Amino acid sequence: xxxxxxxxxxxxxxxxxxxxxxxxxxxxxxxxxxxxxxxxxxxxxxxxxxxxxxxxxxxxxxxxxxxxxxxxxxxxxxxxxxxxxxxxxxxxxxxxxxxxxxxxxxxxxxxxxxxxxxxxxxxxxxxxxxxxxxxxxxxxxxxxxxxxxxxxxxxxxxxxxxxxxxxxxxxxxxxxxxxxxxxxxxxxxxxxxxxxxxxxxxxxxxxxxxxxxxxxxxxxxxxxxxxxxxxxxxxxxxxxxxxxxxxxxxxxxxxxxxxxxxxxxxxxxxxxxxxxxxxxxxxxxxxxxxxxxxxxxxxxxxxxxxxxxxxxxxxxxxxxxxxxxxxxxxxxxxxxxxxxxxxxxxxxxxxxxxxxxxxxxxxxxxxxxxxxxxxxxxxxxxxxxxxxxxxxxxxxxxxxxxxxxxxxxxxxxxxxxxxxxxxxxxxxxxxxxxxxxxxxxxxxxxxxxxxxxxxxxxxxxxxxxxxxxxxxxxxxxxxxxxxxxxxxxxxxxxxxxxxxxxxxxxxxxxxxxxxxxxxxxxxxxxxxxxxxxxxxxxxxxxxxxxxxxxxxxxxxxxxxxxxxxxxxxxxxxxxxxxxxxxxxxxxxxxxxxxxxxxxxxxxxxxxxxxxxxxxxxxxxxxxxxxxx
Amino acid sequence: xxxxxxxxxxxxxxxxxxxxxxxxxxxxxxxxxxxxxxxxxxxxxxxxxxxxxxxxxxxxxxxxxxxxxxxxxxxxxxxxxxxxxxxxxxxxxxxxxxxxxxx
Numbered sequence: 001x002x003x004x005x006x007x008x009x010x011x012x013x014x015x016x017x018x019x020x021x022x023x024x025x026x027x028x029x030x031x032x033x034x035x036x037x038x039x040x041x042x043x044x045x046x047x048x049x050x051x052x053x054x055x056x057x058x059x060x061x062x063x064x065x066x067x068x069x070x071x072x073x074x075x076x077x078x079x080x081x082x083x084x085x086x087x088x089x090x091x092x093x094x095x096x097x098x099x100x101x102x103x104x105x106x107x108x109x110x111x112x113x114x115x116x117x118x119x120x121x122x123x124x125x126x127x128x129x130x131x132x133x134x135x136x137x138x139x140x141x142x143x144x145x146x147x148x149x150x151x152x153x154x155x156x157x158x159x160x161x162x163x164x165x166x167x168x169x170x171x172x173x174x175x176x177x178x179x180x181x182x183x184x185x186x187x188x189x190x191x192x193x194x195x196x197x198x199x200x201x202x203x204x205x206x207x208x209x210x211x212x213x214x215x216x217x218x219x220x221x222x223x224x225x226x227x228x229x230x231x232x233x234x235x236x237x238x239x240x241x242x243x244x245x246x247x248x249x250x251x252x253x254x255x256x257x258x259x260x261x262x263x264x265x266x267x268x269x270x271x272x273x274x275x276x277x278x279x280x281x282x283x284x285x286x287x288x289x290x291x292x293x294x295x296x297x298x299x300x301x302x303x304x305x306x307x308x309x310x311x312x313x314x315x316x317x318x319x320x321x322x323x324x325x326x327x328x329x330x331x332x333x334x335x336x337x338x339x340x341x342x343x344x345x346x347x348x349x350x351x352x353x354x355x356x357x358x359x360x361x362x363x364x365x366x367x368x369x370x371x372x373x374x375x376x377x378x379x380x381x382x383x384x385x386x387x388x389x390x391x392x393x394x395x396x397x398x399x400x401x402x403x404x405x406x407x408x409x410x411x412x413x414x415x416x417x418x419x420x421x422x423x424x425x426x427x428x429x430x431x432x433x434x435x436x437x438x439x440x441x442x443x444x445x446x447x448x449x450x451x452x453x454x455x456x457x458x459x460x461x462x463x464x465x466x467x468x469x470x471x472x473x474x475x476x477x478x479x480x481x482x483x484x485x486x487x488x489x490x491x492x493x494x495x496x497x498x499x500x501x502x503x504x505x506x507x508x509x510x511x512x513x514x515x516x517x518x519x520x521x522x523x524x525x526x527x528x529x530x531x532x533x534x535x536x537x538x539x540x541x542x543x544x545x546x547x548x549x550x551x552x553x554x555x556x557x558x559x560x561x562x563x564x565x566x567x568x569x570x571x572x573x574x575x576x577x578x579x580x581x582x583x584x585x586x587x588x589x590x591x592x593x594x595x596x597x598x599x600x601x602x603x604x605x606x607x608x609x610x611x612x613x614x615x616x617x618x619x620x621x622x623x624x625x626x627x628x
Numbered sequence: 629x630x631x632x633x634x635x636x637x638x639x640x641x642x643x644x645x646x647x648x649x650x651x652x653x654x655x656x657x658x659x660x661x662x663x664x665x666x667x668x669x670x671x672x673x674x675x676x677x678x679x680x681x682x683x684x685x686x687x688x689x690x691x692x693x694x695x696x697x698x699x700x701x702x703x704x705x706x707x708x709x710x711x712x713x714x715x716x717x718x719x720x721x722x723x724x725x726x727x728x729x730x731x
Contacts, residue, residue: 611652
């Protein structure tokens with residue numbers, strides 16, 4: 001026991017796991033109805049992990065060997081399933097990202113969720129989420145990671161359906177849970193394959209070269225592809241991306257925390273976590289690259305036609321996740337992970353800014369926000385523009401550096417088609433991002449006098465409360481400086497700096513893609529003579545296709561009806577009715593018949609009978625023990 | 629913290645006693661079911677403790693523990709469905725109201 005206190009690192013990891021779960025339990029059991037106290041508990045239990053995370057990052061900045069605390073949970077013949085903590089650059093960085101964003105979101109939510117009757121519950125769920133996400137980052141074994149991964153799914157379900165009186169919200173929660181579950185089944189089967197054929201679920205061990213020696217390549221590929229199914233579910237990759245846009249039904253801070261910065265990044269993190277294992281299978285990498293590319297293009301095109309501001313950012317999240325997976329799958333561990341880091345900053349910022357607008361104007365439609373004078377809110381407007389510049393990949397904001405790193409990785413891939421796709425994706429990203437920004441900045445048909453004429457329900461909000469604007473400013477600072485930390489992060493994550501040959505073709509093409517996207521958005525939505533219709537509307541068939549979200553929802557509905565309900569469900573029902581029920585009925589009728597014969601023995605004093613039984617058995621036992 | 633077999637046996641005994649009391653004294657079927665689970669867990673702790681301190685082979689007690697978990701899960705599923713059926717019939721889950729079979 002003393003080791004827990006003498007080793008500060010271990011104590012820190014332990015506290016990171018214990019405090020959030022303690023906060024969840026305390027709030028749910030005792031203080032749910034006391035909003036102030038719940039808030040204090042939850043904030044305390046997220047501030048300490050935040051400090052722990054940063055101090056660990058600082059202390060182990062020059063870490064050479066990963067630090068592992070392992071406790072064997074199951075040891076059998078050759079199966080070894082450990083629980084514990086693994087601290088290496090990958091997990092330390094994720095730990096810091098998660099702790100920071102979740103702390104900022106908790107601060108921001110003080111303003112956003114003020115007066116909500118479920119305030120206490122909300123903070124309890126946020127604590128549960130913090131626990132599971134911190135657990136995902138520092139788990140030392142894949143089974144432990146899987147458990148936390150499922151907990152992430154649960155807390156996401158709870159938070160999406162937080163306003164459960166709203167039918168669409170509870171439906172969206174259910175959809176998110178079921179779809180991610182669908183992928184997690186694959187993940188679990190992958191773990192089973194690893195356990196059966198390799199036997200050791202310790203992450204450090206899986207990443208070593210021993211796996212490739214003891215498993216045939218086709219098994220590694222199968223395992224990696226199955227685990228990738230889990231990634232597809234959680235990180236919303238095609239074709240399992242359908243849950244993420246619906247998940248925007250939750251409160252906006254939740255969208256910022258879970259569905260853009262941390263939870264959906266868990267899938268990408270998982271690939272980074274067992275990257276050597278993944279890269280041992282070229283097939284899995286190829287599939288990941290293809291799916292990432294499809295996801296990138298699909299969601300950017302849908303983002304071009306959405307009118308709900310959160311939908312736009314949701315599709316943009318999906319596309320950026322696809323971009324990260326492209327980077328990882330193209331062979332650059334650093335590029336994908338670096339984009340995860342910067343994306344966590346600027347996408348959380350985008351959502352939190354949108355949250356301010358939604359809170360202020362009571363609508364999700366950014367055309368309405370623009371007409372009501374959205375640009376008068378100075379701080380959110382400036383920060384949302386910074387975040388949008390970062391998302392489009394404009395120098396000197398963080399997105400520029402990470403996107404360039406990924407494009408560089410794609411450029412070095414032998415097949416140049418991925419690079420062109422990536423460029424096209426960057427162009428589309430810049431276009432749909434600045435569509436929102438220009439519409440909000442330069443409203444066309446705003447009627448300022450009308451604004452004062454009506455009795456606005458939100459007129460009492462004067463400006464933005466500081467608890468909401470401080471997180472915006474902090475995140476904006478991150479967005480600006482994070483890009484310049486690329487070299488340091490590279491040395492931290494890889495142990496050495498990459499050799500940068502300055503490829504001007506790459507640089508210029510990336511910048512041109514982003515700038516032309518912004519320029520096109522300016523022509524379509526920004527300039528004085530703009531017609532305020534997207535260029536895509538010249539091809540009505542295509543526009544309709546995008547508006548219907550590539551018919552993916554229809555596809556899944558059809559799939560469910562045809563295969564799940566129509567085939568499996570019907571067969572199982574038939575089996576249940578005829579075989580199982582029929583058999584049980586026969587047994588039951590014969591039991592009833594024989595029961596009637598013996599019913600005179602029943603006194604209906606069940607617990608008295610039990611008591612006699614216990615006393616007699618205890619008496620006999622004592623007699624046998626003592627009597628000899 | 630005394631790390632020997634008796635500590636675990638006392639914990640198990642305590643759990644078992646709570647469970648036994650619950651089974652005998654509570655009138656709600658749900659509470660009875662929960663108490664049965666407690667008793668199963670007490671048995672499981674015994675297995676693990678004996679395995680840890682007395683058995684030479686490392687896996688036997690663990691396997692029993694896993695086995696009991698499976699049994700407990702099955703028991704919970706069947707028990708709950710019985711309770712639901714009783715509730716549908718009697719509109720109550722009080723043990724004392726289940727007197728239909730009295731001879």
